[in-house]
Amino acid sequence: MEEKKVRIHLEKHYWPDEIRARRKRNLGRILALVGLVLTFVFGWVVGSTFATGEPVEETTDFAKLEAIYQIMSEDWYFGKDVLELQTKLIDDAINGMVDGGGDIHTSYLTSEEAKQFNDSLNMGFVGIGVQYYDSNGTYIIERVFRGSPAERAGVLPGDIIFKVNGAEVTGIGSDELAAKVKGENGSIVEIDFLREGVTVSKKITRAPINNTAYGEMIDAETALLEIYTFGDTTGNEVMDILDDFETKGAKRLILDLRDNGGGYLSTLETIGSFFVEKGGILIQQEFINGTTDTSKSSGFVTVDWEKIVILVNGNTASASEVLVAALDENLGEKVTVVGTLTYGKGTVQTQRPFSDQSILKYTIAQWLTPSGKKIDGIGITPDVVVELPAIMENGFEPLEEGETIAPDSVHVAIVSLQEALSFLGYDVDRQDGYYSPKSVEEFKKYQATYGTTVDGVLTQEWISRLHADVARVWHEE
Incomplete structure (x- = not known):
């Protein structure tokens, strides 16, 4: 019987499913995962009084699991206080098993979460x-x-x-x-x-x-290609864009991979083949048994680029990093990487689907660059490092609901205020979190642009407005 093939992901480093809330499941889902180690975590209070019951007969680890499940669901005294106890017990068992290894890229997804996950890749x-x-x-x-x-x-x-x-x-x-x-x-x-x-x-x-890529000519010989993700349709989209560039006589390319968190390995191999000559190594995968698998270019190159500038940032991750490394190491001086250090997500995931459309997404390998370098937890350092403004590097510190910061105070949110005002062109005198008279004066000028109360008091509403204005100016520039 032909082995069922599953799609391998080099997915974005951080997905909603990786910080998910506890989910409802049924016992049948545990039964589908026979052979995997299960971890239970229950709280034991030192000094608790407990009675010794009759030994529970069990012959296998799985029988022990069933016995514990039955005891906890039927005889545990505090179980009466737990809403949907049986579901919670199973929930905790699966979470303990999947999350116990500390790999944020390995997770169990319900059918709904699985659909959201794949829609995120395909933008479908x-x-x-x-x-x-x-x-x-x-x-x-x-x-x-x-x-x-x-x-x-x-x-x-x-x-x-x-x-x-x-x-x-x-x-x-x-x-x-x-x-x-x-x-x-x-x-x-x-x-x-x-x-x-x-x-x-x-x-x-x-x-x-459905669009996962965009391209345009920005002058007679320079083209811009933006790739948002490596989804099902991205390879064909990029091929059409590159064919158009060839027709228009493009010689130089700006490849924008900023904020691209990755996607499918097969798509990465297709796109890499548009740039690297046949036989060139695109990616190496190192598996649990120590073996290494090498993926090579199929040689679909249509444009002989004189120069390729690749734009990256801290959200350039996984498959995007693979493409950066493949082009950089295969094309040499033709490629210049510009931006900030990439994320450093160097592992490969695959999916195990179940009959209820849920999936187990788990890490199967670590990927290496064509020359054998590891980037997991390290990232790729650009050839030309473009330092981000402080507010873009550090982000905004939120305030609690109803919290306000008055002048002559010290607060970490004031650092965000000062960095944001500086980025927007205001003349702040410091960026250390002390709400100085000069900082208050400049913030009042900012408040005045909104035609509202000018009091110099910082609230979450003002932080959100600053956040929005910083984002707008950043994208405009």
Whole structure:
């Protein structure tokens, strides 16, 4: 019988499933994982009084598991206080087994989570085509995808998502927001954005979001190729873009891999073959038994580039790093890597599907560059390091709900304020967290641009506004 093949992932270093809440499962899912070591973690209080019961007869580790499950679900005194006890016991067993190794890239996904995971790689959903991030409950647009409904509607990086179909969304969960924004193909969603203190309302027609790459000529001989992820369709998209570049006489390429967290190994091999001559090594994989597998280029090169500049940052991870290393080590002086140190995600995952559409995603190998270098936990240092502004490097420190910072105070959030104001062109005198008179003066100038109360008091609302303005200016520049 032909062995069932599964897709191998070099997925983004950090996925929602890796910080997931505990999930509901049934006992049958444990039965499907026979042969794996199970770990239970229960709290024992020193000095507790307990009685000794009759020994439990069991002949195998799995029988012991079933016996413990039965005892805990039927005889454990405090079980009466636990909501959905049996589900929780199974939940904890699976989490202990999967998470016990400390590998954040190994996880068990329900069918719904598995779909979300693969949709994240393929961008296969109906929506508006934006990427946003959570600033302590305020959702700020980080990227507007090319050719998307959002771009056509005039949505900009830095816009704050304020209302969806009339309902305010500040403070709701990210999944809940996504559910509100997504919908049926052709349906309309009305979103109110906050832009520089002004409400901007957009009626956006939802559409399938499948584009994972974008290309354009930026002058007669220089082309720009952006790759957002390595999904199912990315290889064909990139091939079409490169064919267009060849037709237009492109000689130099800017390859933008910033914020690309990776994707499928097969897609990486396809795209690498568009740049590396046949037989050139793209990636090596080192497995648990010490053996190494080498993937080589199929030689689909169409353009003989005079120069390739690759843009990277700290969110360039996994398959993106593989491509950077493959081009850099195979093409030599033709390639210049520009940006900041990449993430350093050097492991390979595969998926084991189950009949209920859930999956076990687990690490099977560590990948090496063509020359045999390891990058896991190390990353790739660019040839030309472009230092990020302090606020982009350090990020924003959130405040608690209702918390305020008054002048003549010391607080870590004031560091964020000072760094953000400096980035936006204000003349702050320090960036050490002391809310000095000069810092207050410059912040009041910023507040005045919004036409609201000018009091110099820092709140989470102002931090979110600063965050949005920094994102907008950063993308504009």
